[in-house]
Amino acid sequence: MDAIEKARRVIRIETDSLERLASRLDEGFTRAVTLLKDTLDQRGKIVVIGVGKSGNIGHKIAATLNSTGATAVVLNSQNALHGDLGLISDGDAVVALSYSGETRELLDLLPFIKRFDVRLIALTGKPSSTLSEFSDVTLDTSVEREACPLNLAPTSSSTAMLVMGDALAMVLLEARGFTEDDFARFHPGGTLGRALLTKVSDIMRSGSELATVPENATVREALLAMSAARSGACLILQPDGGLAGIFTHGDFARCFQQDAHIADRPVAEFMTRRPISVQAESLAAEAVKTIGHNRVDDVIVLDAQNRPVGLIDSQDLARLKIV
Numbered sequence: 001m002d003a004i005e006k007a008r009r010v011i012r013i014e015t016d017s018l019e020r021l022a023s024r025l026d027e028g029f030t031r032a033v034t035l036l037k038d039t040l041d042q043r044g045k046i047v048v049i050g051v052g053k054s055g056n057i058g059h060k061i062a063a064t065l066n067s068t069g070a071t072a073v074v075l076n077s078q079n080a081l082h083g084d085l086g087l088i089s090d091g092d093a094v095v096a097l098s099y100s101g102e103t104r105e106l107l108d109l110l111p112f113i114k115r116f117d118v119r120l121i122a123l124t125g126k127p128s129s130t131l132s133e134f135s136d137v138t139l140d141t142s143v144e145r146e147a148c149p150l151n152l153a154p155t156s157s158s159t160a161m162l163v164m165g166d167a168l169a170m171v172l173l174e175a176r177g178f179t180e181d182d183f184a185r186f187h188p189g190g191t192l193g194r195a196l197l198t199k200v201s202d203i204m205r206s207g208s209e210l211a212t213v214p215e216n217a218t219v220r221e222a223l224l225a226m227s228a229a230r231s232g233a234c235l236i237l238q239p240d241g242g243l244a245g246i247f248t249h250g251d252f253a254r255c256f257q258q259d260a261h262i263a264d265r266p267v268a269e270f271m272t273r274r275p276i277s278v279q280a281e282s283l284a285a286e287a288v289k290t291i292g293h294n295r296v297d298d299v300i301v302l303d304a305q306n307r308p309v310g311l312i313d314s315q316d317l318a319r320l321k322i323v
Contacts, residue, residue, distance in 0.1 A: 010155070013147040017156040018163055024140055025167075032121050032137045032168060036070070037175050039093040039119070046072040047088055047118075049080075050097030051105045053154040054123075054161065058097050061165030068173045068183070077105045081112070090117040095165075098122075099141070099157045101129020110134045123161050139164055198284040203317070204301045204310030205231060212237055212308075215244045219255075219270060220263040222247050233298040235308050236271045243308045245271035246300060277302050280309055287312045 036046060046065055050058035058074055065072035075087050075094075088094070094113055098106050101124040113120070114134065122135035125142035132138040141164050147155035211229035213222050215236055222234045226249065236244040247267050255262055255270050262270065277300040278287050290299055291314050301310035 010147040013145065014156050014159050017143040017160055020144070021141065021160050021163065028137050028139060029167070029171075032139060033171050033175055035119050035121065035137060036093055036168065036172050039091065040070055040172075040176065042091055044089070044091040044093060046070060047075050047092050047094045048072055048097070049075040049077055049094065049106065049109070051077050051103050053158050054097035054099060054103070057158055057161045057165065058095070060162060061095070061097075061169065064166060064169045065172075068169055069176070069178050070169065070172055077109060080109050085109075085112060088113065088116050088118060092116070092118045094118050094120045095168075096120060096122050096131060096135070097124075097161055098129075098131050099125040099154065099161065101126040101131035103131075106131065123164055125157055125160075139168075199280070200278055200282045200284055200287050200301055200312060201280040201310070203284055203287075204280065204312050205229070205316070206301075206310040210311055211235065213267065214239070215268050217267050218264050219247075219252065219267045222267040223252065223263075231311065232313065233311060234267075235300060235311065236267060237308070241307060243275075243277075243300065243302070243306075244268065245273045246275040246298065247271040248298060250297070275300050277308075278312065279304070284317070288317060291317070 039046065046062070048058040048062040048065075049055075055074075055077070062072040062074045073087050076084055096106060096110075101122065107130055110120075110131070119137075120135045122129075122131045122138045123141050124131050124138060125140070126132065127138050127140050127142075141157065141160040143156040143160055145151050146153060146157060209229050209231065211222070211225040211231045211234040213225050213234055213236060215238055217225075217236070222236070226232065226234045232250075233246055233248040235246055238244045245268070247270060251270055251272065252262075275298075276290060276294050276296050278290050280301050280303050287299055291297070291312070297314045299312040300308055301312060303309045
């Protein structure tokens, strides 16, 4: 087998393990989600503990829970008996990870953990293990074989444990009614945070950066307004300030090819009526979606009374790292 075929073999083994994991889910999973939701509803937290590779998976599960508003901490098994048990409080839920369910460092902790008024969820490949016996709910993450050609290195088993943790976090997210706005509160940095937190009114072109002309203006006047605002589009306004249409450099280029003497003709003859628009109070993510869906470069911004107050240029979104 060449390298690519060997890689495909690894992926197939792990994929098959996940298929079996999905088919094996039962009411224990529902009880686990309910237990975690009740814990969070009562202001408790989720304590994740594991050793070795399971510990690494535990860190990722805790990170996913935290990013979706479910307070989670990782308890280091080696430090737990030397003061870190202080992380645990009555009313918490403990998620313990051990494929064998017989990991000595973890089992040594269980009697001390159980002194607290906590509920214990086990993620293990051995439902009849000691860990499972100590637990209120056991989630079976067993696999038929590891993807390791020696069937030794944790591969399929660690993937199954990771995916089970993701399943818990995502179903818990839905059970708690976690929304896109909630998600934005926990991800203020980076492109995602900017797109989810920033409003259209925060990034739109307005004032001197917004090119506007009255409906009876000429194409020349519209071009001059665009040049002054350093914009590729000009809003055409009705006498009462309402929106009549939009005229862009692209419109000019197309029309100029057909008639080189359009400069002194009314811009209303060439403008686009009923252009694409978004509300000023919408999230920037909505502007991104609108531009992509309609395949346009410019979107007009309207206020609550549907009057034009700004313009979103697709180039601005890239410059501000919204996309």
